[in-house]
Amino acid sequence: MPLNSKSFELTILGCSGGPICGKTCSFLLKPTNITYFDILSKKLNCIIAIDAGTGLSSLIDILNDSFNNTFTTSNYLLNLYNDSLHISEYLNDSNLSISYPFKDLHKLNKSVLQLSGDLFELLSGYLITHSHLDHISGLVINSTFFKNEKLIFGLHKTLDILSNSIFNNLVWPNLSSIDCGLKLIYKTLNPYHLTKLNDYFSVISYQVSHGYIPNLNSNYESTAFLIINNSNNSKLLIFGDVESDLSSLQNLNCQIWDTVSIDILSNLLNTIIIECSSIDKLPNQPLFGHMTPTNLITEFIYLRKKCIDDKLGISDKDESFYKSYTQQPLLGLNVIIIHIKETFELNDPRKLVLNELNKLNDLHNLGICFTIGLPGLSYLL
Ligand SMILES: [Zn+2]
Ligand SMILES: [Zn+2]
Numbered sequence: 001m002p003l004n005s006k007s008f009e010l011t012i013l014g015c016s017g018g019p020i021c022g023k024t025c026s027f028l029l030k031p032t033n034i035t036y037f038d039i040l041s042k043k044l045n046c047i048i049a050i051d052a053g054t055g056l057s058s059l060i061d062i063l064n065d066s067f068n069n070t071f072t073t074s075n076y077l078l079n080l081y082n083d084s085l086h087i088s089e090y091l092n093d094s095n096l097s098i099s100y101p102f103k104d105l106h107k108l109n110k111s112v113l114q115l116s117g118d119l120f121e122l123l124s125g126y127l128i129t130h131s132h133l134d135h136i137s138g139l140v141i142n143s144t145f146f147k148n149e150k151l152i153f154g155l156h157k158t159l160d161i162l163s164n165s166i167f168n169n170l171v172w173p174n175l176s177s178i179d180c181g182l183k184l185i186y187k188t189l190n191p192y193h194l195t196k197l198n199d200y201f202s203v204i205s206y207q208v209s210h211g212y213i214p215n216l217n218s219n220y221e222s223t224a225f226l227i228i229n230n231s232n233n234s235k236l237l238i239f240g241d242v243e244s245d246l247s248s249l250q251n252l253n254c255q256i257w258d259t260v261s262i263d264i265l266s267n268l269l270n271t272i273i274i275e276c277s278s279i280d281k282l283p284n285q286p287l288f289g290h291m292t293p294t295n296l297i298t299e300f301i302y303l304r305k306k307c308i309d310d311k312l313g314i315s316d317k318d319e320s321f322y323k324s325y326t327q328q329p330l331l332g333l334n335v336i337i338i339h340i341k342e343t344f345e346l347n348d349p350r351k352l353v354l355n356e357l358n359k360l361n362d363l364h365n366l367g368i369c370f371t372i373g374l375p376g377l378s379y380l381l
Pocket of ligand 2: 017132134135241339
């Protein structure tokens, strides 16, 4: 079994589920073996952004923190609660490593603002999971500053909403037009097809359901991205906002689990980034197209079953068979939880969600390593 080489370096610009603005979902991804120092000094085209709920402002916070050896500005949300844990406790017992990829950048003798601008100018493009404002507002506000064109990758519906309802010369200038300097180039992703993002990364996209739109009588479409490192075929699965198949009454997530189980068994995929917006709710309370711990665990119970079935060529045993199976396929799988909503209570919702997930993880003997994603942190995956 090949050892996963931790070839992805992910920086969380923001991963809150709101409603506080400024730190909602956005991630930077680069190959681990290329430093930001080299990227900036040699102008390398290898960073991609996934969603853009925040952008330059959060990178500025991170660089400031990085030069001062702290996380206090980029990760201030933890200070808003009475009982937040130490950063290391949100990592649980996972084998994820935290990295400090920006610490050398002061050697370039530029201001934090200049460095952040240069870095965003070098982005290959954005993968957009869906067009809700908490996932695109950073792109909108930052976009007028771009000098070079940016590729915007998304499913047809996502790009359709972006171009017709946001970058339409009314809400914001149409930056994909010649009049506005062709700063944005839309690249439609076809579900289940491999698309090259740059020399280092490719992506396969999957449709997922993110709630129901009553006036359109349809489910709202969001996306999961399977990002592939071209050099060694290692993979990272990251979901936009998503509800469980239990609440969507569709089987879109099952289809993704059916596809990636083979990558989990071969250890090419050892990290999944997925939302869990709140603790479990009372029956009949609306979930607005999001996950809760019980729903998310149901997804992983299905994934375990699929992995064991793949391995043994069986199916349709009851859960007790899979629960007591000796070689648990999800043992050590890193699951980074994002999009937890702030609650305006004294207690940190991240801690509550982590506790509920870990209880269910133990109850079902899944062996998953749950980590709560935190803005400002970088991880080697
Ligand atoms: Zn959303
Ligand atoms: Zn969201």
